[in-house]
Amino acid sequence: MQSKLKLLPGAGLCALLSLGSLPATAQTVAAPAQPDQKKKEDTVVLQEFVVTxxxxxxxxxxxIKRGKLEIVDSIVASDINKLPDYNxxxxxxRITGVQILRDRGEGAGITIRGLSQMEHTLNGREIFTAGLSSTGGASRQIDFADVPAEMVAGLNVYKxxxxxxxxxxxxxxxxxxxxxxxxxxxxxxxALSARFVNGDLAKSTKPQYSALISDRVxxxxGSELGALVNITYQKRAWREDQKGTGSPVARTDIVTGQTVTAQNSTSxxxxxxxxxxxxxxxxxxxxPSKALEVYGEFNYTKFNTLQDTHQINVTGSNFTFVPGSAVLYPGTSDLKSITWNAPTVSVLAFARDTHDWTKQFAAGAKWKGENLSVNADVSYTKSYNDLFFSGPFFATKASAMAGATFTQDFSTEVPSSSTTGVDLTNPANYEYTxxxxxxxxxxxxxxAAHVDGTYKTNSSIFHTLLxxxxxxxxxATNKPGLIFxxxxxxxxxxxxxxxxxSQTMSMPFGFFPYTGTPSIRNYMSxxxxxxxxVVSYRNLFGITSAIPTSASPLTLWNIKERTDAAYAMSNFKAGTLPLEGNVGVRFVRTNExxxxxxxxxxxxAVPININTTYNSLLPSLNTRYTLADDTFLKFSASKTxxxxxxxxxxxxxxxVPNPINPALNQGSAGNPNLDPIKSTNYDLALEKYFKPGTYAYVTVFYKEVKGFIVNSAATETWDGQDYLITRPRNANPAKIKGFEVGTSYFFDFLPDPFKGLGVQANYTYVDSETPNATLNSNTPLPNLSKNSYNVIAMYENKKVSARIAYNWxxxxLSGQANIANVGRIPFYTKAYGWMDASLSYNFTDKLTVSLEGTNLLRTxxxxxxxxxxxxxxxxINDRQVSAAVTYRF
Known part of the structure; x- marks a missing residue:
């Protein structure tokens, strides 16, 4: 079946008939589901074509990418669900310029061109999770891991x-x-869909369901009424094994006349x-009429992670090791292997659960006149996050460790570790700590509330005012704080x-399976x-002390922030030149x-209340020059x-006063006088569109960022005494530059059935540099890879759809650590790749079955x-395999 399409301004969300994990047959592309604040003035007139x-x-x-004046990359519902994306x-x-971290086998936290400071919106409204941010405070952004992938119809990443x-x-x-x-x-x-996911390390299969019902009358x-309900539920069993080798320490007692950098523990x-x-x-x-639309909307996400952890820590003696056992890496002073005497062993078992939920209610109206259009929207968002931690701590008895040894070898595929001379499976060798x-x-x-207007003028240049x-x-608040x-x-x-x-057990899991590396797999936990x-568990051990109802007041805070913003912008065309764009300015007043x-x-503790206000002016310019009907040159400049x-x-x-030496008085604090982080941004892009779904692009970008926030110490006077106060401060300017290239291409010149083959690929290079006072040198931004790429191999025909996606x-730079006798050194995460795949078969236009896999390379x-x-x-994480079935009506 085939269907003729006309893609509308800004391009649509692929008919939105690809629901859940549905494959699409030929379809008519619907008008884009644009958020309320976005305007459809950036129109590209396209010829009619056929898409299947x-x-x-x-x-x-x-x-969407072609039609926008801004530089943007998008992914729509059916592509999101063509791969086994959980969140x-x-x-x-898989979007160019985006890099992610991973947590428990899923994506967790993103950066765009190396920066994690970004705005998140849901249908044009600000959205957030009230969870822990990277700086230890309540987040300004939503945790995308909270949002099921099936919940969204499309994602747009504005660069x-x-x-x-x-x-x-x-x-x-x-x-x-x-x-x-x-x-x-x-x-x-x-549509109704069901998926069953099995983790090979977790050894468990869990269900996932989604349902969408929409009716339009x-x-x-001539009036119209529509209602829609979309509900998604996911449950997934997972397992993650982690091995740490302990912090390095400079030692002079291992090799005569040489300082050796040694690690003497495993976790x-x-x-x-x-x-x-x-x-x-x-x-x-x-x-009620073509000119007026009113709406009400509710969105809800809830995300629970229930986690059990069993951890064994073994530390070698600080003083003695087996003579002759120490081996260094050739040409270095780094320890390759060693056997320590008299190790100590501790075991931690704990439940660590996190819970997020976010609710958003919204209502609004849109009115469109002959020259003037007005949108109004009001919304209320509420979010909650908590962390729960509970469990026993053990240690081996000193008498049980007499004569024991601990051997480490750092040169194996996974650093190996083993003990001798002690039975770690015997509960008589342990005591509760x-x-x-x-x-x-x-x-x-x-x-939040906003009103936006669009006015079509009679000007031949500035033809639309927005x-x-x-x-x-x-x-935002952290009350009652961390209950410890x-x-x-x-x-x-x-x-x-x-x-x-009855409260102890032998560890039932084989640690780091499939590697063959020796580890301490057998112990009591x-x-x-x-x-x-919690109360019953503590009573079991005779602990009757009351649990505090609040943390120290010195750790608590409450913040009310009001922002008032106004903007004016104009879309323009440069006379007879094939140049168009928008230029505008946004004014924002922030009160904290x-x-x-x-x-x-x-x-x-004495209460403190501080009130600050600052103003920001944010100009922007986006232009598009048409080199040919299918080739565009875009340039953008802005302050953010x-x-x-x-x-x-x-x-x-x-x-923290020092009664003996006041010169050593110390303290810690936040900083209500922090300035916002500001960036000046420049982008230049060349985009070529060959035919529907086939295109190529290259983008060059440059950013100057001022006011990155770091913790630093300075002398302050409080109550007539000097204190060395550590608090966050604006510092560390950064320069970020790089380029992106990408393409999407189908091999239509091949004979059937091979013409269904296609490929999507993109590559990003980012070079960043920022002063690092603690390392006394310039370093790249943390969690930013200089090189990254995605390759997706595709196959499509009327019955079969397949994807193999590789992300590398x-x-x-992951962070930095202060090492005893070594000083502060950076630590890095090695390069790695991640592969997912899917295969689906359309039994009918309504019924589809799919087989999917994530982490196929067991990265x-x-x-x-x-x-x-x-x-x-x-x-290491599970390799997860799932089977799915979808029925649409």
């Missing part, structure tokens, strides 16, 4: 900004778009559990593990069945009301900003201190 199968989705994404981060990893974009992203903006009933034709339509008076973690996601969207649209309990919540809400205002009030209620048993009266035999019932406490103890995370703005101060990134992620002869951590 999944190529309609590729053509739709290409036309939105998984889908974003450049316009005045009508919500401010907040120096790296760019990620726009999520959900389905709406007016995206579908008249009548009832929908046209009345005799081996088996981490497993389940992840559950819920996503729900409800939308009602009413169009403590019972842990910690709990930490974050809360946040946002009330203008708008937005008011938003955001509240760990209980340590006195050294002289620690319970033996045999005293609570704690039973965690009751650890989530922050409250906290200062003092030396909780008992003498990102506000500090809320935890960094906390005014709370903890003072170069090594990157090892490895990090090291400064140089590869000093390994740090190694991770």
């Amino acid at each position: 199968g999944q190529r309609a989705s590729l053509a739709s994404a290409a036309e 939105v981060t998984d889908a974003l990893q 450049t900004s316009s005045a009508n974009h919500i401010e907040g992203g120096i790296g760019g903006m990620v726009e999520m778009v959900t389905r709406r009933p007016f995206d579908f034709g008249p009548g009832l339509s929908g 046209k009345f005799t008076d 081996e973690n088996t981490v497993f559990g389940t992840r559950e996601r819920w996503g729900a969207t409800g939308v009602v649209q009413y169009r 403590g019972i842990a309990y910690r709990y930490r919540p974050f809360y946040g809400d946002l009330t 203008f708008g205002v937005r008011d938003a009030v955001r509240n 209620a760990d209980y340590s048993f006195p050294a002289a009266s620690r319970p033996a593990a045999t005293q609570y035999a 704690g039973v965690l069945d009751g650890a989530r019932d 009301k922050v409250s906290g406490y200062q003092g030396t103890t909780a008992a003498n 900003l990102t506000r500090p995370d809320f935890g960094s703005l906390s005014p709370s101060i903890t003072l 990134r170069d090594k990157f 090892k992620r490895e990090s090291y201190y400064g140089r590869t002869t000093l390994p740090q951590n190694v991770y």
Whole structure:
């Protein structure tokens, strides 16, 4: 079956009939489901053409890129669901310039061209998760891992900004778009899908379901009413093994006359559990006339990670090792292998759970006159995040370790470790050292309203004026703070593990399977069945002390932030020249009301309240020069900003006086006087479109960023005393430059059935540099690979659809560590690749079955201190295989 299409301005979301994990037959591309703030003035007139199968989705994404004046990359629903993407981060990893981290076998956290500071929107509205950010405060962004991939109809990643974009992203903006009933034709339509996912390390199969129902009715008076409900549920069992080698230490006692960099410990973690996601969207649209539309909308996400961890830590003696066992890497002073005497062993077993939920309610109206159009929208967003941690800590008895040894070899595929002279499977050799309990919540809400207008002028140059205002009030708090209620048993009266035999078990998992590397796989650990019932669990061990209801006031903060923004922008055409674009400016006033406490103890904590206001002017220019009907040259320039995370703005101060030497007085604090991070951005792109879904592009970019936030110490005077206060401060300018290239191509010149073959590929090069005061040198931005690429091999015909996707990134700076007798050194994550694949078969136009796989290469992620002869951590995750069935109606 074939269908003629006309792609509309900005390009559509691929008919939105590709629901859940549905494959698409030939389809008519619908008008784009544009967020309320976006205007459809950047029109490209296209000729009629024929598209079949999944190529309609590729053509739709290409036309979004082609039609926008900004530099943007997009992915639409059917392509998102053509690969086994569990969450939105998984889908974003394949967009040019986007790099992701991984957590528990899934995508977790993204950067655009190396910057994590970006704006996130859902249907044009700001959206966030009230969770822990990288700086320790409540996040300004949504955790894309919260959002099921099936929940979204499309993703747009804006690399450049316009005045009508919500401010907040120096790296760019990620726009999520959900389905709406007016995206579908008249009548009832929908889809049901089910997927069953098996993890080979978790050895468990879990279900995932999604359902979408949409109905659109046209009345005799010409008015229309539509309603849509989309519900998604995911459950996935997972496992992640992690091995750490301990921090290096400079030693002069291992090789005579030489300083050796030695590591003398191992930390081996088996981490497993389940992840559950819920996503729900409800939308009602009413169009009483062609000029007016009103709507109401509800979006909900919930994400729970339930995790059990069993960890054994073995540390060699600080003083003695087996003579002659030490071997160095040739030509280095780094330890290759050694056997230590008298090691110590500790075992940690703990439940570590996180819970996120975010709700957003919105209502609005759109009116379109002959020359003037107005959109108005009001929304309320509320979010919550918490962390739960509970479980027992063990240690081997000193008597059990007499005569034991601990051997390490850092040169094997995974650093190997083994013990002799002690039976780690005998509970009589262990004693309890403590019972842990910690709990930490974050809360946040946002009330926002905006009105946007578009006016068509009589000018031949500035033909359209766009203008708008937005008011938003955001509240964030960490109260009641981190509840820390760990209980340590006195050294002289620690319970033996045999005293609570029902609460101990032999480790049932083979650590780091499929590698053959020796590890400490057999040991005793704690039973965690009751650890989530905290009071009963503590009572079991005779712990009756009350759990605090709040952390110290000195750690608490509350912030109310109000932003008032106005923008004016014009779309223009340069007379007879094939040049068009938009130029505008956004003005933003930000008011921060922050409250906290200062003092030396909780008992003498004194409240602090600080009120600050600052203004920002953000100009932008986006141009497109048509070199030919299918070839465009784009240039963009803009100024953007990102506000500090809320935890960094906390005014709370903890003072630690030194009664013996006041010169050593210290303290720590947030900084309510932080300035926003600001960036000046330039982009130049060349885009060539050969036919629907087939195109190539190259983009060059340059950014100057000022005001990156780092922790540093400076002398401050409090109550007449000098203190060395560590707090976040604006510092560290950065320059970021690079280029992106990409293509999407189908081999239509091949004979049947090979003409269904195609490829998508992109490559990004990013060179970044920022001063690093602690390392006393310039370093690249953290978590940024200089080189990264994606290759997706595709095959499409009427019955079969297949994808193999390979994502690769170069090594990157992960952080830095302060090592005893060594100093502060950087640590890096090695380059690695990740492969996913899918195969689906259309039994009918309505019924499709699919087979999918993630992490097919069983990727090892490895990090090291400064140089590869000093390994740090190694991770492996499940290889996951799933089967799915989808029925649409």
